[in-house]
Amino acid sequence: MAAQHDEQENGPENESGLTVALAFAANLGIAVAKIVAALITGSASMAAEAAHSIADTFNEVLLMVGLRRSGRPADRRHPLGYGKERYIWTLLVAVAIFGMGALFSYYQGIQTFTGHRGAAESDPLIGYAVLGVAFVLEGISWQQAFRQVRGAAREEDLPLIAYIRRTDEPTAISVLLEDSAALIGLLIAFGGLGLHQLTGSAAWDGAGSLLIGVLLTVVALILGRINLNLLIGSQADPRIVADVRARLGAAPEVEWVVDIVTVTFGADRALVCARLDFRDSLTAGDVERACVRMAHELRDAHEEIDEVFLEPVPRDDAELRERVIARYGRTLRPRGSDT
Structure with missing residues (x-):
């Protein structure tokens, strides 16, 4: 029975590790590309997206640490094991999304609206190219996270939203929410960059940065709420x-x-x-x-x-x-x- 239980537990653990590793690789490459594009184009939206990807890359490291540390067996000091430590690291992810991503996005947007950030003068084509590549890579990571979460919801015979609310495994949920926010943020950045180019007004670019900040704040609050409930101690299904x-x-x-x-x-x-x-x-x-x-x-x-x-x-x-x-x-x- 114990061996069977360990085998059943290792399956989701391994899949969560794959999901996080794939997200880390994608976000690291995307972050580097966005930083270069932001420096070349001077776009506030692109800078906000670069900060977003940096935060996401850092977050995957936190999730991997949480997966590893929470899997330690029970001992004398922790007779129920270390399972709840995963929730602490995932809560730190929510803090990082807001502190590293959302606040920087707000800063970039405000700088643009107050005139402290000049309009982009370089050809924005490189920005569009980076956004397109980033969308493809984020889509691959999102697909893996969505497949895992949807599969787990089907195993529990629950609708996807109900599963997200009830689950005691927040790792894949975190990646799914991060990647969903990343895909939406890329569309916002594309719109801000495009409207800036069409109208010549940097206000659109600043507005895009502020919208990305709002998006990341919402994701951070949702993740924080999920993990807060788990840390407090929630009832079983x-x-x-x-x-x-x-x-x-x-x-x-x-x-x-x-x-x-x-x-x-x-x-x-x-x-x-x-x-x-x-x-x-x-x-x-x-x-x-x-x-x-x-x-x-x-x-x-x-x-x-x-x-x-x-x-x-x-x-x-x-x-x-x-x-x-x-x-x-x-x-x-x-x-x-x-x-």
């Missing part, structure tokens, strides 16, 4: 929670499922804690054997469940009842009831 309740409630030894708490603590890793009111006729040995059996059944039914803790409690304990009601708004239903 509601479908898993419902099935856990049903399985525990259907156990012949259990009279009442008093409380269930589930927490994700890494990619495809969840902890289940349940308080159960066992039949009074059972002996201590019966309860122990039932707990071991039910824990095995839950882990066999859901590969995401890594740890299971079952606690025998009386269902009429007033303090426990208040805590359950405070968490769920009501007590849990007895065994045999629909979820």
Whole structure:
């Protein structure tokens, strides 16, 4: 069982590594080309896009570090492993997108509008060529990220948006959002550069830079929100929670499922804690054997469940009842009831 679980876990890990590596290679080449084009054309939009690609390249390094460090096995100091460390590094990606990409884009746009940045006098054709090549390379990276995320959503039998909201694996989501923002940003930069050339007004170029800044800010906020929820500790997939309740409630030894708490603590890793009111006729040995059996059944039914803790409690304990009601708004239903 353990070997099978490791094999299942390594598949998504390897694909996430491929997605990040491909994005890193694409962004590094694009960043160099955009820097050269920005220096030649003097375009604010192109400079903003260069900063965007530099930030994205740096971000892929952060994601690779997160993948490596979060995969370390559990030890005495970290008995649940290092899975949540991935969320910290991905949160740093959100900070970097805003700090390195969005703020520089705002700066370039404001400089243009206040007249501190001159109009581009060089032939902008090199800018168009770089934007076109960058769009192709970003498209390749985006396709890999989208394929991984869409495949994972299909495995979970969830719509793409619902999967993005629920997932506990933010690495591929980060690359997908970065690449989506990059493709949109390239179109904005192309428009700013083109309108600048057609009208002779650098305001269009500055407006393009500001729009890229807004775009990167939105992406940073979305990524930050996703990883903030994961770091705080979110509930496991509601479908898993419902099935856990049903399985525990259907156990012949259990009279009442008093409380269930589930927490994700890494990619495809969840902890289940349940308080159960066992039949009074059972002996201590019966309860122990039932707990071991039910824990095995839950882990066999859901590969995401890594740890299971079952606690025998009386269902009429007033303090426990208040805590359950405070968490769920009501007590849990007895065994045999629909979820």
